[in-house]
Amino acid sequence: MTLSRGARLALRAFTALGLAFVYVPLFLVVLNSFNADRSFGWPPSGLTTAWWAHALDNEGARQAVLTSLKAGAGATAVALVLGTMVAFAVQRFRFFGRDTVSLLVVLPIALPGIVTGIALGNAFQVVLKPLGIGLGLFTVIVGHATFCIVTIYNNVLARLRRMGTAVEEASADLGADPFQTFRYVTFPLLRPALLAGGLLAFALSFDEIIVTTFTAGPGVTTLPIWIFTNLFRPNQAPVVNVVAAVLIVLSVVPVWLAQRLSGEATAH
Amino acid sequence: MSGLAPTTLPGRPASLRRRAAALLHRRPLVRLGLLLSAPMLWLVVAYLGALFAMLLTAFWSTDTFTGEVDRTFTWQNFQDLWTGEVYRTIALRSVAVAAGVTVLCLAIAFPMAFYMAKVARPRWRPYLLIAVLTPLWAAYLVKVYAWRVILADDGLLNWALGPLGARGPGYGLTATVLVLTYLWLPYMILPIYTGLERLPDSLLDASGDLGAGTLRTLRRVVAPMVFPSIAAGSLFTFSLSLGDYITVKIVGGRGQLIGNVVYDNIGAANDLPFAAAVATVPVVVMLVYIAAVRRTGALEEL
Numbered sequence: 001m002t003l004s005r006g007a008r009l010a011l012r013a014f015t016a017l018g019l020a021f022v023y024v025p026l027f028l029v030v031l032n033s034f035n036a037d038r039s040f041g042w043p044p045s046g047l048t049t050a051w052w053a054h055a056l057d058n059e060g061a062r063q064a065v066l067t068s069l070k071a072g073a074g075a076t077a078v079a080l081v082l083g084t085m086v087a088f089a090v091q092r093f094r095f096f097g098r099d100t101v102s103l104l105v106v107l108p109i110a111l112p113g114i115v116t117g118i119a120l121g122n123a124f125q126v127v128l129k130p131l132g133i134g135l136g137l138f139t140v141i142v143g144h145a146t147f148c149i150v151t152i153y154n155n156v157l158a159r160l161r162r163m164g165t166a167v168e169e170a171s172a173d174l175g176a177d178p179f180q181t182f183r184y185v186t187f188p189l190l191r192p193a194l195l196a197g198g199l200l201a202f203a204l205s206f207d208e209i210i211v212t213t214f215t216a217g218p219g220v221t222t223l224p225i226w227i228f229t230n231l232f233r234p235n236q237a238p239v240v241n242v243v244a245a246v247l248i249v250l251s252v253v254p255v256w257l258a259q260r261l262s263g264e265a266t267a268h
Numbered sequence: 269m270s271g272l273a274p275t276t277l278p279g280r281p282a283s284l285r286r287r288a289a290a291l292l293h294r295r296p297l298v299r300l301g302l303l304l305s306a307p308m309l310w311l312v313v314a315y316l317g318a319l320f321a322m323l324l325t326a327f328w329s330t331d332t333f334t335g336e337v338d339r340t341f342t343w344q345n346f347q348d349l350w351t352g353e354v355y356r357t358i359a360l361r362s363v364a365v366a367a368g369v370t371v372l373c374l375a376i377a378f379p380m381a382f383y384m385a386k387v388a389r390p391r392w393r394p395y396l397l398i399a400v401l402t403p404l405w406a407a408y409l410v411k412v413y414a415w416r417v418i419l420a421d422d423g424l425l426n427w428a429l430g431p432l433g434a435r436g437p438g439y440g441l442t443a444t445v446l447v448l449t450y451l452w453l454p455y456m457i458l459p460i461y462t463g464l465e466r467l468p469d470s471l472l473d474a475s476g477d478l479g480a481g482t483l484r485t486l487r488r489v490v491a492p493m494v495f496p497s498i499a500a501g502s503l504f505t506f507s508l509s510l511g512d513y514i515t516v517k518i519v520g521g522r523g524q525l526i527g528n529v530v531y532d533n534i535g536a537a538n539d540l541p542f543a544a545a546v547a548t549v550p551v552v553v554m555l556v557y558i559a560a561v562r563r564t565g566a567l568e569e570l
Binding site for chain 1: 285286288289290292293296299300303304306307308310311312314315316317318319321322325376379380382383384387388396398399400401402403405406407408409410411413414415416417418420422423424427450453454482503507508510511512513514518527530531534540543544547550551554558
């Protein structure tokens with residue numbers, strides 16, 4: 001198939017437009033965090049850094065970031081363990097119901113968030129309340145981990161498939177027991193996949209709002225919840241803008257990390 | 269590593285550990301059982317259990333006076349759902365929005381992915397991919413918020429369209445579709461790009477050499493081979509749009525989707541059984557969708 005010059009140019013222009021569509025809103029948010037006008041109309045009447053100074057002392061926003069970091073770390077840790085276990089079971093064994101298991105891992109992310117949210121929220125109320133455990137950070141972590149398992153699972157599964165079993169068999173033949181083989185052979189080979197999957201899981205959790213709404217107790221405010229509750233308050237708009245701008249700028253970090261990781265993975 | 273004698277391994281293995289290791293080595297079934305135990309406890313008992321409990325709740329009712337849940341079996345919620353004109357409209361509207369977003373995403377994603385995977389210089393391809401994927405890491409709420417600012421009365425869109433004598437859609441259903449398309453676009457580009465990248469150029473050349481025009485090659489060679497990737501992408505765009513209620517709240521004006529009905533029934537109305545009944549609608553739609561998509565082999569593309 002040979003594309004005409006016109007078709008190539010048209011495709012290029014289309015892609016450029018598509019990228020503009022993707023980036024213009026993001027740039028606008030960053031620019032607006034310096035907008036002197038409180039109503040953030042366009043074009044800005046002047047530029048100021050006052051909102052940034054203002055946002056840095058905002059106690060609510062700081063607490064929310066901390067809560068989100070805790071929830072993300074907890075959910076990622078749980079998902080790393082569970083996701084790796086399922087990936088091993090599905091990749092290394094043939095058993096009845098194997099397809100169902102892989103479907104089950106995808107289900108929490110394939111079903112709409114609100115379904116997972118109210119189902120888990122309801123179950124926590126019914127099961128945990130009699131045990132004296134109310135909704136809180138713990139229940140948020142459980143909820144997030146449920147839909148984070150799939151990212152680890154996918155990464156580890158792909159890695160295991162490419163790895164084969166030869167090195168592990170060699171390790172066993174040389175006298176290592178299963179624990180030693182895992183620690184000295186399998187785990188180091190899996191590390192890039194675990195890091196990539198963990199990064200994705202953390203990002204998913206950090207960004208999640210729907211499941212969080214139904215599983216967080218009244219005292220637990222993650223960053224997305226904080227943004228959402230302050231979105232409709234005009235006097236908080238400048239601070240929301242700065243927080244949004246920071247999140248956009250920070251989103252480059254995981255991309256950079258992922259890039260380095262994949263470089264490392266191909267170098268091995 | 270030269271001295272791979274057992275002494276280089278830390279400590280002397282405790283006998284319990286050695287017995288456990290021997291058992292694991294000899295019995296693959298024990299290994300499998302242990303590997304599956306915790307994840308299945310979590311996913312089957314906790315998650316499926318919670319879903320099942322929610323389904324059960326849908327057959328209960330709420331006492332309108334006390335607000336307590338009455339645990340006697342009734343079809344009432346589903347009857348209300350089925351006969352209520354409003355709910356049918358909202359359910360159909362939600363499916364239409366999800367389908368519209370999916371079609372729009374596909375229409376934008378396919379040309380972009382095709383350019384990125386087949387037309388752009390190979391040296392540029394990874395950078396284009398990064399450019400498309402970076403916004404995925406930016407927070408969901410931040411992106412919706414950005415559009416709220418753009419679509420506002422004195423926002424960027426009306427400012428840009430003003431000289432042309434046109435106005436933006438304002439907050440409403442159109443804005444919802446637009447913003448959802450914006451949000452989920454990368455989820456469609458990525459699988460299609462991966463699918464196209466795997467498609468050997470030689471197949472396209474062969475098709476051309478055998479006399480097929482560009483459109484025919486696209487239809488007869490490219491489309492069938494990337495179809496699973498498209499289906500995989502659509503699973504994201506469709507599911508994510510179907511359950512969304514936050515975007516609707518921020519840019520949707522007074523419009524409602526099925527997610528809002530569920531949310532309002534839990535929050536304001538405090539009617540969990542009815543909310544659960546409404547929530548079964550997107551679940552059934554998604555299960556049908558997954559079953560259809562599964563036949564294309566799309567689940568392996570996720």
